[in-house]
Amino acid sequence: SQQGEEDPQALSIQEGENATMNCSYKTSINNLQWYRQNSGRGLVHLILIRSNEREKHSGRLRVTLDTSKKSSSLLITASRAADTASYFCATNGGATNKLIFGTGTLLAVQP
Amino acid sequence: GAVVSQHPSWVICKSGTSVKIECRSLDFQATTMFWYRQFPKQSLMLMATSNEGSKATYEQGVEKDKFLINHASLTLSTLTVTSAHPEDSSFYICSASSGGRGANVLTFGAGSRLTVL
Numbered sequence: 693s694q695q696g697e698e699d700p701q702a703l704s705i706q707e708g709e710n711a712t713m714n715c716s717y718k719t720s721i722n723n724l725q726w727y728r729q730n731s732g733r734g735l736v737h738l739i740l741i742r743s744n745e746r747e748k749h750s751g752r753l754r755v756t757l758d759t760s761k762k763s764s765s766l767l768i769t770a771s772r773a774a775d776t777a778s779y780f781c782a783t784n785g786g787a788t789n790k791l792i793f794g795t796g797t798l799l800a801v802q803p
Numbered sequence: 804g805a806v807v808s809q810h811p812s813w814v815i816c817k818s819g820t821s822v823k824i825e826c827r828s829l830d831f832q833a834t835t836m837f838w839y840r841q842f843p844k845q846s847l848m849l850m851a852t853s854n855e856g857s858k859a860t861y862e863q864g865v866e867k868d869k870f871l872i873n874h875a876s877l878t879l880s881t882l883t884v885t886s887a888h889p890e891d892s893s894f895y896i897c898s899a900s901s902g903g904r905g906a907n908v909l910t911f912g913a914g915s916r917l918t919v920l
Contacts, residue, residue, distance in 0.1 A: 723907055734809075734896055734911040735847070780846060784907055789900045790837060791909055793847040 696794025715781030805901035809912030826897030832877035833899035853880040
């Protein structure tokens with residue numbers, strides 16, 4: 693079942709600008725993760741934020757989590773052309789490591 | 804780091820034939836693997852959870868007789884698309900957790916693109 697909705701569906705920015713993507717989900721979670729997918733390839737894990745955390749940083753990535761609103765955001769600062777990809781949020785809510793993915797945001801960074 | 808290998812990376816088959824896709828954890832043991840399906844420009848849909856030594860757990864709406872999953876060892880899970888039809892054409896991706904401190908993070912294979920003629 694589809695858990696998360698992401699917006700925007702697509703985002704086009706210039707190199708050096710910041711990119712913000714939002715994710716909303718429906719049920720309670722243990723953690724929320726962000727993954728990146730280059731066209732036609734597998735997914736790469738970017739960052740995980742636990743349900744008791746509100747913000748997390750990793751390099752140029754900043755993730756926030758608001759469990760009261762069941763939403764998360766991913767901020768990529770100082771974007772690069774190589775950041776062009778699809779970005780997905782994924783939620784983990786049960787005893788297993790099963791992840792349910794959001795609808796994704798297609799990011800295009802223009803050089 | 805943890806590596807998951809999928810084979811084949813792409814396959815073309817005739818309608819009515821069966822296709823097997825392998826998913827291997829190369830440097831770790833995975834008691835649980837997950838199979839996802841992705842249509843073009845869409846998100847990943849979880850199909851089933853593959854459990855080593857026991858039956859797979861299928862998500863609602865996924866036909867277990869159509870998508871056979873076998874997890875015979877701690878490093879190998881297979882997905883067989885039986886009697887494939889053009890609507891089964893999709894990108895199939897497996898994933899696994901290496902456990903330990905990274906137990907909640909999944910490592911994904913590169914995916915297998917199936918085209919049914």
